[in-house]
Each structure stands twice: as C-alpha cells, then as structure tokens.
Amino acid sequence: MAVIHVPRPSKKKAMNPNRPVSSLLLTQVSHLQHAERRLPLRYRTEIYTHAIRTEGEAAAYIHEVTEAIREAHANAAARRTGTRRGQRRGLEIAAAAAKSKRKPARKKTVKSAKKKGPRKRK
16 A cells, blocks of 8 residues: 655644634534533533634634533543542442341242133023
8 A cells, every 4th residue: 555645734824823713613613512511510611602713712612612521521430430539439329228027929830720711602
C-alpha cells in the first residue's frame, strides 16, 4: 500500500481566534449545546451560544462544555463506586426486611390420574 504524505498545516493559518466561525464549528457548537442541556444545572455553562461569532469564542465554549461533561461523568462514577469522602466501595443497602419466621409453603404435587375424556351430555 502506498503511503500518502499529508503536510502539516501552517500554524499561522490553522487557528485564528479572530476569524469568523465556520458552519462546521457552528454545527459542533449546536451539538454540544444539545448535550449540555442534558446535564444537571450545576454543570451547565453560562455562555449564550447564539452570540458566538469567532473561532476563539467557539473554542472557549467547546472547552467549557467538554470539561463540564467530563466532570459530570467523573462525579457520577464516584457516586456509583462510593470512593468520595472516605466511603466504602460498592453499593450499600439502606434498609432490609426482617426474615420471616414462617416456613415457605410446599408445592402441591399432582398425582397422576386417568385422563378424562369429553363429558357426555344427558
């Protein structure tokens, strides 16, 4: 298989924080805004996405939302395993029902009987 050489982009042209935002970046911002709406309120940013006009503003918003999503997932995983604040690992049951003193009922066995045919009418 032939190797295709792809030149690196020049650093001057690759990222310009003052350049107007492209439709690709606006679409990515829209998708991240949708993901952000699914987060609890304490993780959401205060950035108004319709005011994003430059690549630098889009990059700042993408960074904030990505970090918020990572933090939310890390906190949820810590709550599931109980590793925060010196808690033990695993789930703990808050309350359990007392064991019953009654013995469980036995299943009634069906004795083999002759198979009855259809009833005859008189």
